Amino acid sequence: MLLIHGICPENGDRLIHRTLTKDEPIPNGSLWIDLLNPSTLEDKKVETHLGVSIPTREEMHDIEPSEIIYTENGAHYMTARVICQSDTNVPKLADITFILTEKALVTVRYDEPGAFGIFLNRVTKPGGCGMEPAAVMEGLFEAIVDRAAEVLRGVGDRIDLRSRKIFDADSSQVERGGAYQGVIQKIGQYEHIISNVRESMMSVERVLLFLSANYQRPKKATTGFAPEWRTSIRDVQAIEEHATFLSSKLQFMLDATLGLVSIEQNKIIKLFSVVAVVLMPPTLVASIYGMNFKTMPELDWAIGYPMALAMMVVFAILPYLFFRWKKWL
Known part of the structure; x- marks a missing residue:
């Protein structure tokens, strides 16, 4: 599926998005080309339009560490891992490749992270995003960071609720209900989510550091994006610190639960x-x-x-x- 996001002709301060058919050409002025489960023909269409190389799913999965972030022919290629299926008990990580050029931003993905839907709802409103490819990418990464923070906050709330049930409950009732075993299983699930969030934020931070150090603002751009990227980096680092705090809290909860099991x-x-x-x-x-x-x-x-x-x-x-x-x- 090839999703095109371009400037609204009636109002230049917001984006519109539409899905192209197989035979439709890519419109000029498209700021964001989103490839969702793309076919070979869709890859070729984007490559011809922008003069960039689109990685396949296998190449994204088997990419070498040195090839996660690189520049080729004036285009910046970056692959980040984004939280996906965050509404489930065990969210997973989706590999997404970002290709930033002067003409447009290209995203190649084979999953549907919630951050993309959140960003689309935001940018289709007036003033929701800047009218440059780098601005679109900055807003997209902001949505990814916000979504990760929301997932982490939900995990923190569930940890607090589970902790109160254990430490405030009558020990005999807890023992008869088999709650200790359930708590240990939940701790494993929460730790898995936190690890995924931390891994995602580490990859996002690496991309942002690369952009803040290597991205050259086009001459036609009205503003630079280094301050925004530095702000996003600080947000990412704050999420990483919070994830570390929650991991420590889970470790204490696990030790305390095992201690209660020993007491029983x-x-x-x-x-x-x-x-x-x-x-x-x-x-x-x-x-x-x-x-x-x-x-x-x-x-x-x-x-x-x-x-x-x-x-x-x-x-x-x-x-x-x-x-x-x-x-x-």
């Missing part, structure tokens, strides 16, 4: 130990009078049997009272 296990082991100690004296009494010696005076007593039962009961109660007195129960 120790309670069970302690109960078994107390029961074993309580039953030891009665077992000793029963063992003594269960011996088959010929001469045992108590065997001839009329109260021998009741006496043995009473001794077993008393010797069982005494350890229990001792444990209660020591506050071990």
Whole structure:
């Protein structure tokens, strides 16, 4: 699918977007050419229009670290990893290639990150974006950063909610409900999301640093974009710091949960130990009078049997009272 975003002819301060058919040529003045799951013919059409090379899906996936960001024939090629499917429990990362030229910005993607939809809603309004390819890219990266911050904030809220359920809940109810196992599973999911956000922001930061250092503003451009990119870099770094904080919080939560699991296990082991100690004296009494010696005076007593039962009961109660007195129960 080939999406074209150009200047609105009625109003020059906003963009319009439309989908080209297979036979339609690319209109002049298109500031952003968005290739979503492009075919070979669509790649060739863009290459002919702009004189750039469009990478295939395999090339984007198997790209070498040295080829993630480079300049060729005046065009800047940059590949970043963007959060995708952020509404699911486990969002994934999508590789997106940005090709910035003086005529237009080209994006090549095979997924639909939410940041692209957010940006489209913004730029179709008057004053939503500057009328230059670099301005479109700056606004697009701003939407990507905002979306990552929103995902991270949602994870933080869920971490707080899960933490309150664990630390404020009655331990017996938590144990019976199997909540500890569920919490550990959720911690794994949250850590996966945070890792994806951090990885995405690292790739975005690398692209922004490259642009701020290497992008030359065209002569016809009205403003430079270095200040905006530096602001985006600071936002990205703030998100990375927040992701590190949430990871530390998750680690504490995991340690605390495992500690609570150990406490519950120790309670069970302690109960078994107390029961074993309580039953030891009665077992000793029963063992003594269960011996088959010929001469045992108590065997001839009329109260021998009741006496043995009473001794077993008393010797069982005494350890229990001792444990209660020591506050071990």
